[in-house]
Amino acid sequence: MPSDESHTAARRRRRNAADIVAAVHDAAITEVAEAGIGGLTMEGIAERSGTAKTSLYRRWDTPQAILLDALYRLHPQEQASLHADDLRGDLLRALRQLVAWVQSPAARAAAAVLMERHRYSDLVDELYEKVFEARGGRFTLTVLRHYAEHGHIDPARVTPVVADIGEALVLKHVGDTGSPPDEERLQAIVDEAILPAVGASRP
The missing domain is CATH 1.10.10.60 (Homeodomain-like)
Structure with missing residues (x-):
């Protein structure tokens, strides 16, 4: 046997x-x-x-x-609408990807790297270069650039600070409450923060 x-x-x-x-x-x-x-x-x-x-x-x-x-393999990558005709929906989808990712083992592994920045600074630099930036940078940035390239928002409004808004507010909610934001909160982030920041009309 x-x-x-x-x-x-x-x-x-x-x-x-x-x-x-x-x-x-x-x-x-x-x-x-x-x-x-x-x-x-x-x-x-x-x-x-x-x-x-x-x-x-x-x-x-x-x-x-x-x-x-x-x-890199496990990090989500945004996919904006081909014809750039649903900015709000694309932003919400990007934030939903972020919410799903922050609850994953990959996110916890990335956090472990970031928490050791003082000991492994080169590894942190590689994490940003080979994972985060290689997958599109901050969440929502790929969507915002796509709409700017198609003339729907002013490219000058897609600044690093604006690109940080969605990701920063989601992560702040996680830090404050210990849980990811729900759909209502994600809609508020898009409608009350990101869309006004890029000069787009709210629903």
Whole structure:
């Protein structure tokens, strides 16, 4: 009768490349949650993902590189309406993506990185460059730029401060209450803060 080890080995052989990468990414996110940035190692990721450490090194140089790759894969990216004809709806969808993300393991892993800025400043810089900025920057910024490019709002109004409004108010609500804002609060953020800031009419 085959042993447990042989069953495990068979399962590993049956995984395709995409399955392996997903397992490695998930392992890195979980390892950070349990061990922190300082405890993130190739050995831990390899064991948790059921992947040989040598296989990890063929694709990634460091465990931090795996983490950044995982965070990039799991970070949402806004999709504005093709014809730029629903600014309010697109802004709400972007904020809903943010709300879903802040409740995810990936968000908690990103927060763990940010909280260690004093020890891992280079990793924080890479988080912004290779994850946040690579996925469009602040939430709502992709939408605002899209509408500015189509002539529906003045590009001069899409400043860094305006781009911060939605994300900052959502995160403040989370910090103040310990829970994400509901749909009514998201609508208020869009209608009372973002739309007036870009000179768009409220419903």
